[in-house]
Structure formats: C-alpha cells, structure tokens
C-alpha cells in the first residue's frame with residue numbers, strides 16, 4: 154500500500170493559511186463590534202430601512218368583504234395613511250420622535266434589494282400590517298422595524314461568532330456520514346489503521362464519536378464521554394466522564410430494544426464522545442497525526458437511523474469543515490442521503506464521496522456510472538472534480554491493528570484505490586480548509602459590510618434631512634418662544650396692575666362714599682316729617698331708620714359700583730385671553746349678580762342701632778340757639794312775675810346769690826325762677842328736636858360705626874370680593890400663558906433632542922460607511938484562492 158505525504162508546498166500553504174486566518178479573525182472582531190454598536194444605536198436612534206416600491210393596488214382589492222355574516226359588509230383595507238409616504242420607494246424608519254414624514258427620504262437611491270444579510274422580511278411586516286390587530290397597530294411600524302432590525306443584527310452577530318469560533322478552531326472537522334451500515338465506522342478504523350470504533354451489520358453507531366490524535370490530550374489514550382446538555386471542554390472535567398477505549402462499544406452501540414439502560418450510563422447520559430488515540434505511524438502517513446493540523450474524524454449515526462439523529466447531523470454541518478459522505482455501492486442513494494447531499498452541497502460546494510463496499514459489486518462500471526450521474530445532479534462541483542473527490546473503495550480491505558485479517562481480501566486494485574482516497578482526502582482537508590473555514594467568514598463579512606454601507610448611507614441621508622428639518626424648525630420656533638415669554642411677562646404684569654388698581658380703587662371709593670354717607674346721614678331731607686311733641690319718640694325712631702337705611706344703601710351702591718368695575722376688568726382679561734391664549738376665552742362668562750350675596754355680605758352691611766333719650770338733648774344745638782332760649786325764659790318769667798330773670802346767665806348768678814345770702818324770700822324767687830327756667834329749657838328742647846335729633850343721631854351713629862370699623866370692614870369686603878372674583882380669570886389667563894410657553898418649550902426640547910440625535914447619527918453613520926468600506930476592501934484583499 155502506498156502512503157501519501159505532505160510536501161514543503163503544503164507547509165507553505167499552511168503558513169499562508171495562518172496569515173489569512175489571522176487577518177480575517179481580526180477583521181471579524183471589528184465587524185462584530187460594528188454590528189453590536191449598530192444594534193445599540195438602533196435602540197436610541199431607530200434605524201431607517203429602505204422599503205420596496207409598493208405596487209399600486211388594483212381597485213378591486215381596495216375593499217375586502219367580510220364573510221363572517223350573511224350581510225356582506227365592506228371592510229376598508231387597513232390604511233396607514235401616515236405610512237403611505239414611507240411605503241412607496243422611500244425609507245422606513247424604525248421609530249422617531251419626529252413625525253413619519255420628517256424621516257421620509259424621498260428619492261432615496263437605495264432599495265431593500267441591495268441587502269443580502271441585513272435584508273428584512275418586509276412581507277412579514279406588511280402582512281402584520283394587513284392583519285393588524287389593535288395591539289400591533291398600537292405598537293406601530295416603529296416597533297416592528299426596530300425589532301426586526303434588532304433581531305436581524307442579533308442573528309448576524311451570532312453567525313459571525315460561530316464563524317469566528319470556526320476560524321479560531323485550528324482543528325479541521327471531518328464529518329463521516331451516510332446511510333446506516335454504509336461502512337462509516339469501518340472506514341474510520343481503516344483511516345487510523347486501528348479497530349477503534351465498533352463495526353457491525355447491526356446498527357451500531359448511536360452517538361457522535363469524534364476520533365482525535367492523543368497528542369491533543371497530553372498523549373493519553375482515553376474516551377471522554379460528554380454529558381448530555383454540557384458543552385465539552387477538555388479542561389473542565391465536569392463536562393465529561395473518562396472511560397477506557399475498551400468501553401467504547403458499550404457507549405456507542407445501542408442496547409437491544411428490550412433492555413432499558415439506566416440513565417447513568419450510555420446513551421441516556423452521553424450525547425457524544427471524544428476518542429483520543431495514538432497513531433504510531435509517521436506524520437507523512439497519518440491523517441490524524443499529520444504534523445500540520447489537528448484533525449477530528451467524526452463518526453455519526455446512520456442518516457436514516459431516526460429523525461432526531463438525522464436532524465442532529467444536519468445541524469452539525471455549520472461547524473464541519475469537510476463532509477465525507479459514505480454511500481454503500483450496494484444500496485446507493487436513499488431519500489435521506491439525497492436530501493443530505495443537497496443541503497450539504499449548498500453550504501460546502503464540494504463533498505468528499507466514498508462509495509464503499511465496492512468489492513461486493515460485480516458490474517463495477519455500471520455502478521460507477523449510476524453513482525456519478527447521481528452526484529452530478531446533486532453536487533455538480535463535486536462531480537467536476539470526481540477524480541479527486543469521488544472514490545470507489547472497500548474500507549474492509551484495509552488491514553488494521555487488532556484484526557488478524559481484513560474482512561475483505563485486499564486486492565492490489567482495492568488497496569491502491571484506498572491509498573488514492575487517503576491521499577486525496579488529506580489534500581482535500583488541507584486545501585479546502587481555506588474554503589471551508591475562511592471563505593464563509595470572508596464572504597459573509599464582505600456581504601454584511603456592503604449591507605452596512607448601504608444602511609449607513611440611507612441613515613446618513615435620513616439624519617442629514619432630519620438635522621436640516623429640525624434646525625429649520627428651531628429657527629422658526631425660537632423667536633416664537635421668545636415672543637411668547639415676553640407676552641407672558643407683559644400680560645401678567647398688566648393683569649396684576651389691572652386687578653390691583655381695581656382693588657385699590659374700589660376700596661378707596663367705597664371708603665369715601667360710606668364715610669360720607671355716615672357723616673351726612675342726618676343732613677338733607679330724609680323724608681321723615683316731624684309730627685310734633687307728642688310724636689317725638691316715633692320721629693326719633695323713623696329718623697334713625699332712615700339714616701341707617703341711607704348708609705346701608707350707600708354700601709349697596711358701592712357694591713354695585715364694584716360690580717361694574719369687576720365686569721370691566723373681566724372683559725379686559727377676556728380680551729387679553731382671546732388675543733394671547735385662544736378663542737376659548739370667547740366663552741368666558743361672568744355673572745356679576747352673584748357677588749355680595751353671601752350671608753357675610755348681609756351681616757357686614759347691616760347696622761344695628763337704637764335711639765336713646767339723650768338723643769333728644771343736643772347741647773350744641775341748644776347753645777347755638779341760646780338767644781332764643783333767653784327770650785323764651787324771659788317770656789316765661791314775665792308770665793310768672795319774676796322780673797329778676799333777664800337771661801340764663803342772670804339765672805345762674807341768682808342761684809349762686811341765693812345760696813350765699815340764704816334769704817328765704819329770695820330763695821323762693823330763685824326756686825320759682827329755676828323751675829320756670831327748667832320748664833323753659835324743656836320747652837326749648839322739645840322745640841329743637843327736629844334740628845337737634847338728626848345731628849345727635851348722626852354723631853352717635855358715626856361714633857358707633859367708627860367703633861365697629863364699619864367703613865373699613867365694608868370697603869375691604871367689597872374690594873376683596875372683587876379681587877377674589879377676578880382671581881379666577883386672572884389665574885386662568887396666566888396659566889394659559891404659561892401653557893403656551895410650556896408647549897413651545899416642550900416642542901423645543903423635542904426638536905433639540907431630534908436635532909442632537911440626528912447630528913450624532915449623521916456623524917455615526919458617515920463614519921460607519923467610511924470604516925465599513927475600508928474594512929471591506931481590506932477583507933477583499935485577503936486572497937483565499939491561492940490557498941486552495
């Protein structure tokens with residue numbers, strides 16, 4: 154048997170490969186950072202996405218008809234009127250504090266067709282809109298696009314990480330797969346020239362078994378049975394159990410159906426196992442121990458074992474570098490294997506096909522033709538290089554350590570064929586590594602960077618437009634805001650002055666008027682006639698009532714005056730409100746009649762005053778009329794015969810003289826005189842009542858009201874009520890002015906946020922476009938073709 158060997162060219166290729174791998178890994182880390190940054194940016198400045206032009210709906214589809222009831226009810230097609238502009242060949246925004254149209258980049262050169270990796274499934278989006286439930290509608294397009302984009306970037310990040318893992322994994326993974334009993338385990342054993350894996354006519358490989366060179370495991374031969382659900386880490390003993398190689402059969406071969414294995418052993422406990430073996434052959438001959446790369450040979454359960462296992466094999470393709478597909482020359486391609494090859498061909502371009510058990514075929518040429526025809530249809534690339542990639546062999550003819558004789562007689566033809574296979578496989582594994590490990594990462598990165606460039610350009614345009622719009626809006630808004638603030642200050646001042654002035658004026662005028670009314674309560678014609686001496690008491694009472702009423706009426710007049718002034722003020726406030734706040738002030742109504750209707754008003758207005766006997770004696774009036782008094786006394790004295798009395802002054806002197814002299818006769822004269830004078834004075838008092846009573850009452854009422862602070866109390870009450878009434882429209886107007894200013898300030902804040910956000914976005918996306926383009930060019934320079 155000939156052995157294949159790796160030349161200096163292979164080592165040179167390895168060096169180049171390492172260099173390219175390093176370059177791509179570095180770039181991939183940067184692309185990852187860019188994507189993570191973009192994903193974060195999408196959270197603060199929702200990304201725009203170009204939407205495809207929406208075909209104009211045919212008229213008959215503009216309405217759909219409910220079939221849920223007998224009566225056909227027209228249902229309007231879901232309309233997203235504000236979306237229209239965004240759905241017709243423009244860009245769709247994931248969300249914005251600006252209105253939809255503000256982020257509508259009409260005439261954008263970019264379309265969703267330009268995307269390959271970051272392409273959003275807008276059919277899903279549109280379908281969601283068409284079926285929009287209230288909840289979806291309320292979430293709106295912002296939520297939809299933002300989350301779609303977030304999801305898309307998230308899955309790209311995951312994919313990039315797996316590509317990175319694959320590039321960083323220096324080993325090459327060869328998945329040996331194929332139908333049940335195709336001879337996979339026998340083939341693996343033949344490659345390592347040792348009976349490592351159990352091979353039998355009965356289905357025997359039940360879990361993935363990875364054969365590796367023991368040099369990776371410190372030169373120790375053993376089996377690492379990886380716990381189900383654990384991620385294998387050779388340095389973490391908790392992820393696997395160590396078993397001797399001899400136990401592999403128990404581990405890999407499924408138990409007979411009737412025997413149920415306890416959960417702590419075998420298949421129930423382990424999902425896969427790693428088998429570290431020594432290959433004593435020289436590096437030039439050994440596949441595993443080749444001196445260039447670590448190779449993992451993965452034996453898998455037969456494809457048609459069961460669905461779960463088949464799915465697992467399909468899923469592992471992503472981490473696999475080379476797929477060696479074993480097909481039995483006797484059974485050829487089953488349906489599952491056909492499906493598998495199709496899927497693998499889409500991912501890998503090239504497959505390594507081993508047609509095993511060829512010894513058992515009599516008409517070898519016919520078999521060869523049938524199989525090659527099939528491969529041509531399933532994987533044209535593999536077919537084109539069939540000489541290297543498709544091998545017709547008998548794995549069972551290879552002599553292996555631990556077996557006395559090969560199961561199949563090793564004819565020269567079979568031996569040579571297997572040696573050719575080994576040689577091709579080594580070159581394929583080494584040579585295709587660039588393609589299998591690096592090319593997917595390179596292609597994916599170039600594609601995603603192109604997408605980022607387009608997305609960046611779209612968003613830079615959007616940010617530029619938004620920046621311009623918000624800057625213009627601010628230019629318009631700022632003078633309005635300034636004006637609004639000035640108006641607020643001026644009108645507030647004006648309105649306070651107005652109310653203060655009205656208040657002071659009402660108080661002052663009320664005070665003067667009431668005071669005047671009190672001081673002159675007794676003057677003028679009060680309409681109360683003096684009925685004469687016998688009606689004096691009633692007269693006093695009527696007079697008092699008239700005076701009190703006069704004062705109270707004056708208070709009422711002051712209230713009327715205050716009402717009029719308040720109404721005037723309300724009207725001025727209304728005008729100011731209509732001018733500066735809004736037409737809502739048109740409806741401002743004020744019922745002045747309800748002012749001064751409270752019990753307190755009644756109480757404050759009321760005067761409680763009672764007449765007294767002393768009110769009839771007004772000394773000042775008497776003294777003012779002493780001439781008349783004197784005359785009266787003389788008249789009375791003459792009548793009674795006492796000529797000594799000339800006037801009231803003489804009378805008082807007479808009393809004094811009588812007291813001094815003690816003369817009886819004189820005393821009598823004096824007593825008579827005094828009595829007469831008293832009668833005369835009484836007479837005079839009674840005669841003076843019409844004059845003295847109003848004066849006396851006025852004085853007393855004034856004094857009482859002074860004590861009660863009647864004037865101040867009422868003036869204050871009247872003005873305070875007016876101020877209180879004016880408080881509502883005043884506060885309302887000031888609040889209205891405040892609201893106008895606040896509204897503009899809030900709007901300004903929003904616009905400033907949008908402006909700052911779009912400024913940051915413009916900078917971010919411009920840089921992103923440039924750095925992505927530069928990175929893409931650098932990645933395009935990484936030449937993988939030379940490595941193949």
Ligand SMILES: Nc1nc2c(ncn2[C@@H]2O[C@H](COP(=O)(O)OP(=O)(O)OP(=O)(O)O)[C@@H](O)[C@H]2O)c(=O)[nH]1
Pocket residue numbers: 332333334335336337338339340351352353354355356357358359453454455509510511512513546547548549550560561
């Ligand atoms: N005649 C012949 N028999 C072979 C050849 N290769 C394998 N066999 C036999 O085919 C049977 C199945 O071989 P395995 O290696 O266990 O097949 P497998 O694909 O690993 O089987 P599963 O793991 O159960 O899917 C065994 O009895 C082998 O001895 C071959 O080249 N020629």
